[in-house]
Amino acid sequence: MQNQLQEQRPFAVYSKPGSATVTGIFQTNIEEYYLTDFTKQGFVFAPFEGDKYLFIPMQESDVITVTIEANGFAPAEPQPVAINPESKLGFEDLVARCVTAIKTGAFGKLVASRSEMAQLSVTDITKVYQNLLYAYPNAFKYMFFHPASGLWMGATPEQLLKAQNHTIHTVALAGTQLYKEDEEAVWENKEKEEQQFVTDFILNELKDYTNQITTTQPYTFRAGNIVHIKTDISAELKEASLLKEVLQTLHPTPAVCGLPKTKAKQFILDNEDYNREYYSGFLGELNRDFATGKQAQTDLFVNLRCMKINGNVAQLFIGCGITKDSNPEKEFIETVNKSMTMRRVL
Numbered sequence: 001m002q003n004q005l006q007e008q009r010p011f012a013v014y015s016k017p018g019s020a021t022v023t024g025i026f027q028t029n030i031e032e033y034y035l036t037d038f039t040k041q042g043f044v045f046a047p048f049e050g051d052k053y054l055f056i057p058m059q060e061s062d063v064i065t066v067t068i069e070a071n072g073f074a075p076a077e078p079q080p081v082a083i084n085p086e087s088k089l090g091f092e093d094l095v096a097r098c099v100t101a102i103k104t105g106a107f108g109k110l111v112a113s114r115s116e117m118a119q120l121s122v123t124d125i126t127k128v129y130q131n132l133l134y135a136y137p138n139a140f141k142y143m144f145f146h147p148a149s150g151l152w153m154g155a156t157p158e159q160l161l162k163a164q165n166h167t168i169h170t171v172a173l174a175g176t177q178l179y180k181e182d183e184e185a186v187w188e189n190k191e192k193e194e195q196q197f198v199t200d201f202i203l204n205e206l207k208d209y210t211n212q213i214t215t216t217q218p219y220t221f222r223a224g225n226i227v228h229i230k231t232d233i234s235a236e237l238k239e240a241s242l243l244k245e246v247l248q249t250l251h252p253t254p255a256v257c258g259l260p261k262t263k264a265k266q267f268i269l270d271n272e273d274y275n276r277e278y279y280s281g282f283l284g285e286l287n288r289d290f291a292t293g294k295q296a297q298t299d300l301f302v303n304l305r306c307m308k309i310n311g312n313v314a315q316l317f318i319g320c321g322i323t324k325d326s327n328p329e330k331e332f333i334e335t336v337n338k339s340m341t342m343r344r345v346l
């Protein structure tokens with residue numbers, strides 16, 4: 001990884017939810033490849049906005065898979081975060097604007113986000129990635145570098161799309177509260193309704209491209225120090241070649257953007273005062289399981305609980321779903337809680 005960074009060559013290192021292995025895809029040249037042919041095998045890193053998807057093609061890369069050795073790392077509880085009053089006010093104002101826009105009837109839901117800076121306490125970034133690996137066994141833990149994106153890391157709980165030949169899986173994820181040991185989460189109607197919006201959108205979007213759609217009941221799902229409501233969705237693609245269309249209709253999902261999708265995206269671009277870049281984009285394996293070498297397997301995740309690292313400073317990206325009943329201060333606190341996912345490993 002250090003070599004790749006020094007020579008500015010793209011790479012992706014990742015470990016899937018529940019997996020005991022880490023796979024690395026190391027590009028052997030410094031070319032910038034973008035995804036144009038969705039039948040190619042490789043690793044994709046897509047931004048929130050636009051269709052310039054960074055791509056590390058299999059043919060141009062060395063692939064290594066290793067087993068994670070147990071090391072007993074226990075993430076420390078992070079120090080309480082010093083809240084910057086200006087960014088708190090700025091975010092609360094954004095949430096208030098979202099609520100007003102929703103109340104006019106123009107949107108069913110919007111996702112407001114912000115970024116904040118945090119200092120790294122270790123100089124070796126591979127150590128930060130190791131911490132992520134040990135802290136979040138059930139997330140998709142990755143480190144990605146490309147000269148066009150910079151260095152990113154994250155531990156995302158959210159699958160965008162898993163495809164094995166014709167069979168696809170996705171999830172509807174929304175609603176957030178702090179995880180409490182020995183206590184079952186109780187969800188308010190606002191949160192249940194918000195998650196149902198996401199499920200309904202996905203089912204409606206998949207209709208044209210798939211048959212035999214099945215869903216689970218919504219259930220509580222833990223992601224580090226917080227829990228969400230989740231519904232698993234499966235379907236059969238009418239044709240394997242529809243992968244591109246399905247991806248482009250799902251992304252960005254209402255879990256990270258809003259409803260209706262195109263208008264919500266424009267609202268976000270007009271109202272958020274920073275650039276999301278690759279946060280709330282998606283990433284992962286395209287048409288190949290690199291650990292096993294199996295083809296026709298796609299495994300993509302929404303880029304959440306992530307950060308961009310520059311020297312010893314990490315830019316953390318966090319957002320939350322807004323509905324007509326959202327309270328700006330509560331939503332701000334939710335972003336602080338979500339930011340702990342990254343702060344604990346820094």
Ligand SMILES: C=C(O[C@@H]1C=C(C(=O)O)C=C[C@H]1O)C(=O)O
Binds near residue numbers: 113305319320321
């Ligand atoms: C947008 C984020 O998370 C999304 C928003 C959620 C919510 O509003 O409750 C829950 C899970 C994610 O779908 C984020 O973590 O940045």
